Amino acid sequence: MAEIRHKALAGILEHSNGGSMPQKRSSKRKISEIFGENVFDMNTMKEYLTEGAYYAIVAAKKHNKKIEIETAETIAKGIKKWAMDMGATHYTHWFQPLTGGTAEKHDAFYKPSSNANGIENLTAAELIQREPDASSFPSGGLRSTDAARGYTVWDPTSPAFILEVETGKTLYIPAVFISYTGECLGYKAPLLKSIEAISKAATDVYHYFDDTVQSVIPTLGCEQEYFIIDAGLFEARPDLMLTGRTLFGRKSAKGQELDDHYFGVIPERVQLFMNDLEEESLKLGIPVLTRHNEVAPSQFEFAPMYEELNVANDHNMLVMDLMHKVARKHNLRILMHEKPFHGLNGSGKHNNWSMATDTGINLLSTGNQPGNNLPFITYFINIIKAISVNADVLRASITGPGNDHRLGANEAPPAIISVFTGSEMAKLLDEFEKTGLNPNAPEGNPKLELDIPKIPSAILDNTDRNRTSPFPFIGNRFEFRAAGSTQNCSLPMMTLNTMVADQLILFKKSVDAKIAEGTDKVAAITEVLQGYIRESKDIIFNGDGYSEEWEKEAEKRGLANVKTTPYALDALITDQAKSLFERNNVLSRRELVARYDVLQEIYVNKISTEACLVKELALTHIIPAAIDYQSKLIGLFKGYQDMGLDTACKDVKNQIEEIHSHTHAIRESIAQMDSAGEKLHSCTSTSDEAKMLNDSVKPFFDIIREHADSLEVLVDDSNWKLPKYRELLFIK
Numbered sequence: 001m002a003e004i005r006h007k008a009l010a011g012i013l014e015h016s017n018g019g020s021m022p023q024k025r026s027s028k029r030k031i032s033e034i035f036g037e038n039v040f041d042m043n044t045m046k047e048y049l050t051e052g053a054y055y056a057i058v059a060a061k062k063h064n065k066k067i068e069i070e071t072a073e074t075i076a077k078g079i080k081k082w083a084m085d086m087g088a089t090h091y092t093h094w095f096q097p098l099t100g101g102t103a104e105k106h107d108a109f110y111k112p113s114s115n116a117n118g119i120e121n122l123t124a125a126e127l128i129q130r131e132p133d134a135s136s137f138p139s140g141g142l143r144s145t146d147a148a149r150g151y152t153v154w155d156p157t158s159p160a161f162i163l164e165v166e167t168g169k170t171l172y173i174p175a176v177f178i179s180y181t182g183e184c185l186g187y188k189a190p191l192l193k194s195i196e197a198i199s200k201a202a203t204d205v206y207h208y209f210d211d212t213v214q215s216v217i218p219t220l221g222c223e224q225e226y227f228i229i230d231a232g233l234f235e236a237r238p239d240l241m242l243t244g245r246t247l248f249g250r251k252s253a254k255g256q257e258l259d260d261h262y263f264g265v266i267p268e269r270v271q272l273f274m275n276d277l278e279e280e281s282l283k284l285g286i287p288v289l290t291r292h293n294e295v296a297p298s299q300f301e302f303a304p305m306y307e308e309l310n311v312a313n314d315h316n317m318l319v320m321d322l323m324h325k326v327a328r329k330h331n332l333r334i335l336m337h338e339k340p341f342h343g344l345n346g347s348g349k350h351n352n353w354s355m356a357t358d359t360g361i362n363l364l365s366t367g368n369q370p371g372n373n374l375p376f377i378t379y380f381i382n383i384i385k386a387i388s389v390n391a392d393v394l395r396a397s398i399t400g401p402g403n404d405h406r407l408g409a410n411e412a413p414p415a416i417i418s419v420f421t422g423s424e425m426a427k428l429l430d431e432f433e434k435t436g437l438n439p440n441a442p443e444g445n446p447k448l449e450l451d452i453p454k455i456p457s458a459i460l461d462n463t464d465r466n467r468t469s470p471f472p473f474i475g476n477r478f479e480f481r482a483a484g485s486t487q488n489c490s491l492p493m494m495t496l497n498t499m500v501a502d503q504l505i506l507f508k509k510s511v512d513a514k515i516a517e518g519t520d521k522v523a524a525i526t527e528v529l530q531g532y533i534r535e536s537k538d539i540i541f542n543g544d545g546y547s548e549e550w551e552k553e554a555e556k557r558g559l560a561n562v563k564t565t566p567y568a569l570d571a572l573i574t575d576q577a578k579s580l581f582e583r584n585n586v587l588s589r590r591e592l593v594a595r596y597d598v599l600q601e602i603y604v605n606k607i608s609t610e611a612c613l614v615k616e617l618a619l620t621h622i623i624p625a626a627i628d629y630q631s632k633l634i635g636l637f638k639g640y641q642d643m644g645l646d647t648a649c650k651d652v653k654n655q656i657e658e659i660h661s662h663t664h665a666i667r668e669s670i671a672q673m674d675s676a677g678e679k680l681h682s683c684t685s686t687s688d689e690a691k692m693l694n695d696s697v698k699p700f701f702d703i704i705r706e707h708a709d710s711l712e713v714l715v716d717d718s719n720w721k722l723p724k725y726r727e728l729l730f731i732k
Helices: 002-016 042-048 051-063 069-085 124-128 188-206 231-235 238-243 268-283 309-329 374-396 401-406 423-435 490-516 521-539 548-557 565-573 575-583 589-643 646-682 686-697 699-712 725-730
Strands: 088-095 103-108 150-154 161-165 168-179 216-230 288-293 299-304 332-335 349-357 478-480
Touching (some): 002 216, 002 231, 042 051, 051 069, 069 088, 069 124, 069 168, 088 150, 103 168, 124 150, 168 188, 188 216, 188 309, 188 374, 188 490, 216 231, 216 309, 216 490, 231 238, 238 589, 268 288, 268 299, 268 309, 309 332, 309 490, 349 490, 374 423, 374 490, 374 521, 374 565, 374 575, 401 589, 423 521, 490 521, 490 575, 565 575, 565 686, 589 646, 589 699, 646 686, 646 699, 686 699
Parallel strands (some): 088 168
Antiparallel strands (some): 088 103, 161 168, 216 332, 216 349, 349 478
8 A cells, every 4th residue: 555655656756747737718708798697597497488487487486476387387498498598408406405404316318219319308397306215325214225205306596507518518496306206315405494584584583664665685705615636645544535634644744733734826737626616606607706725735615706595505515515526637536524634624505594585675784874774783782692593403403423523623613502792792782781772872983094105094894704603703793603614504504594594583573572562663672672682692702713612601591502413403402493493384393303413413324434443444554564664673673683783673663662552552442433333223213323433433543543643643654554645735
């Protein structure tokens, strides 16, 4: 195996000397010319659909109207003609099962017929519904092997698109995934239900301020962090290939300590990849606007402009697939894992979330006079109240074995859910609690006068940024920073939508009750909100979320600090959580429990895979490398002994013994880990298995790793088989 590492390093050297590196992109078109060219968007629909079919999709998007089968037949013909005009030969329903990724099954437009040449066709039935095997996807018991039927059903609110590869083009039709009995087997359907719930609740509340607004939609912008490394080095690391993270690897002499990578010059090879990724994304209507180096070496980020939440989530899932495909063309590999490298910053997916009316008003925009902006204050306080009541459920929505390594690791928010308001908003809440609206509140954002020649004044935002908070307010949106980089955003966003919708419904009932008793509308709204501020203060924290003091303070406030997935997930199956999702028609109790079981099962499978690989790499890569080097040292020892060099013999003997102490400790720890793993047979549920793995097996990973990483600096570099951190992170 050592030769694989050395061949990979030699291959990189060949690339850097002008070998088989991809050529620079030849496209010189403007973004405005590229954007959306492979999307069946509203402008394209006008060209390919009848007026009635076009407005049927508009009604579905804006007013949740169902599309009739006759209209769907017309739409199917229009989509098929467009796709074939674009060169597509196949189509697929594109859906999001509970694996966390996406799924697709391609069918040809071509249909055999009595005509020798056959025909190309897409019927309404094929557009609307397809049938994958539901028992082959995780379902948490909703489907079994002998009850395999499931359906994918077209989502007309997310546009169809064409993906092109060298061998052809395929039409992708976004779809929900349901069982034969109608239960949700994927992530999209509950997300759509939660969007409907929050849209209705937020619209009803906004009618206090403007009854001409017809709808409110949640919006989202997903910032995506990731690592990128050379393909040869990736393939020489079985742990990266199978688990997405390095199970072994000693910290490089240089890491991220100098902060010189953050916002630094993007390496040319990476920028070529980014250029191609952006072009493919823009063709698909994904508004990728920002790219930069992140804090850790070889870590990067891109960020799109916000979109309607359902489309934004589809775009994030799509772009994650694109990243892997485009990277391969550049002999690179993407690492999406939340913590691929021990001791370095991990990767998150910052969910920038807000709500907007159909008239274009952002409900979380503070306006020119925040202290006198009752609509903004209403939604702002209700969101804080919703988090306060349901913090444990929100924490459960961002669980996962990868995120367990990241949360609270001094580059990500802690596992304690809290809300950052910023000093100005904290002052606003304090004043509103005491006196209500302030007609004399200051207007506009203050200027920061800079004592620097020729440099203009800076405009201050009404909040600072707090990267240590899981849920900070940053001026016109909340940023849910705790989500992991591999996650499907549907789960945390569905959870957030549902709890905020539930809270807004309760708020409206309370206000309406006061109005019915004769209280003035503004006074009624103010009184209810003032009560919410008093009840929600414990969830607000504007300090350093990394500090030990905050952990102690959070405990005093009664805020949970659940650091591992198997225990955090328990919040999903409480009566409170079941009732929350059920009464808002997002998930039935059975569907929620199924998701709990699936997430526990995913944890079991991933940790079991890591346990097997820790053992395999230790016994087949690390210990053999150490023994090979010991053999060389033994030969050296005998030579020194023959020469009568006692001091040299002693030095070599100490080195041999030191290596042996680590290899022996590794074998002992593996035996103990295996023994702990045997106890899994006594577990009666997947949840028990997950907790057993977490408590009894997983702790040995760090013990074994500590000894293996010590060997990395004791064994001759030519004997070491796994690419080292300095090679993975710093070779471009």
